[in-house]
Amino acid sequence: xxxxxxxxxxxxxxFAHKAIGAGHTVILSSRRGPDNLAALVEGLGPSATAATPxxxxxxxxxxxxxxxxxxxxxxxxxxxxxxxxxxxxxxxFGENGLVDFDDGSSSETVAALAPGAHVVKAMNSLFMANxxxxxxxDGFRRVVFVAGDDSAAKTEVADLFESFGFASIDLGTxxxxxxxxxxxxxxxxxxxxxxxxxxRSFPAFNGER
Amino acid sequence: MDxxxxxxxxxxxxxxxxxxxxxxxxxxxxxxxxxxxxxxxxTGNIILKF
Ligand SMILES: NC(=O)c1ccc[n+]([C@@H]2O[C@H](COP(=O)([O-])OP(=O)(O)OC[C@H]3O[C@@H](n4cnc5c(N)ncnc54)[C@H](OP(=O)(O)O)[C@@H]3O)[C@@H](O)[C@H]2O)c1
Numbered sequence: 001x002x003x004x005x006x007x008x009x010x011x012x013x014x015f016a017h018k019a020i021g022a023g024h025t026v027i028l029s030s031r032r033g034p035d036n037l038a039a040l041v042e043g044l045g046p047s048a049t050a051a052t053p054x055x056x057x058x059x060x061x062x063x064x065x066x067x068x069x070x071x072x073x074x075x076x077x078x079x080x081x082x083x084x085x086x087x088x089x090x091x092x093f094g095e096n097g098l099v100d101f102d103d104g105s106s107s108e109t110v111a112a113l114a115p116g117a118h119v120v121k122a123m124n125s126l127f128m129a130n131x132x133x134x135x136x137x138d139g140f141r142r143v144v145f146v147a148g149d150d151s152a153a154k155t156e157v158a159d160l161f162e163s164f165g166f167a168s169i170d171l172g173t174x175x176x177x178x179x180x181x182x183x184x185x186x187x188x189x190x191x192x193x194x195x196x197x198x199x200r201s202f203p204a205f206n207g208e209r
Numbered sequence: 210m211d212x213x214x215x216x217x218x219x220x221x222x223x224x225x226x227x228x229x230x231x232x233x234x235x236x237x238x239x240x241x242x243x244x245x246x247x248x249x250x251x252t253g254n255i256i257l258k259f
Contacts (some may be wrong), residue, residue: 140256143257169257171239180240180243186240186243186244186247187243187247190247190255191254191255192254192255192256192257193254193255193256193257194256194257194258195256195258
């Protein structure tokens with residue numbers, strides 16, 4: 001699968017390594033233009049290229065991996081979305097610390113800025129140092145939480161992370177599941193593992209008991 | 210490490226870095242269970258079983 005990445009920093013690179021390892025092709029981007037990413041893509045090998053953010057966003061799956069204060073500018077610069085999946089890895093860290101989204105979630109803000117995209121929040125709870133490690137160990141898999149309002153998109157993203165070797169757990173909607181894995185939440189920063197194979201959702205949770 | 214058990218109620222088990230340290234949370238939502246086991250005093254990898 002061709003996966004576009006908006007951003008070329010720590011999260012983008014950690015994701016790119018895993019995606020390439022699983023046989024996917026990645027296209028990275030940043031504000032500085034593709035030429036400035038030449039050394040990075042060369043280091044990632046033949047399955048990586050660089051392009052402009054607008055070009056990157058044409059891919060069927062796109063990862064958003066820019067600092068929160070840049071989210072608005074990054075998304076506004078893109079052409080209209082037409083059903084692509086946008087994986088939101090951003091955390092709501094503003095210039096003055098954690099951003100307050102009231103009862104909503106940062107990913108709902110992302111979704112509002114990307115109409116036509118199917119936004120799935122993922123990767124937020126993990127430190128990239130842990131994400132970068134081998135996800136399979138001794139019958140267990142490291143967990144990536146996913147949240148979103150479009151079931152098909154969420155399943156595709158869950159499948160994608162499982163193709164990298166992770167176990168995906170579905171936390172529900174962008175609002176509830178997004179808040180649960182966001183920075184400052186109970187899940188944030190913890191490193192979870194599941195015995196593999198495992199169910200993708202906790203039945204009582206999704207049944208809202 | 211205990212195995213997964215289902216007794217008509219959801220049981221979620223958490224094992225920390227030390228596999229002898231097992232915490233069971235029964236009849237809870239995922240959110241309640243996670244909140245119970247991600248207390249600041251807890252450290253290490255968390256193995257979920259549900
Ligand atoms: N690091 C972690 O452990 C971690 C874990 C989970 C989630 N997150 C979240 O993931 C996001 C990315 O974090 P990071 O650690 O990867 O940040 P980073 O290392 O600072 O990288 C950010 C990247 O975004 C690019 N960028 C900035 N503004 C842009 C724009 N308008 N359009 C296109 N590209 C733009 C930057 O390149 P230029 O400046 O050259 O444009 C840079 O390549 C953040 O929201 C962070 O909170 C981070």
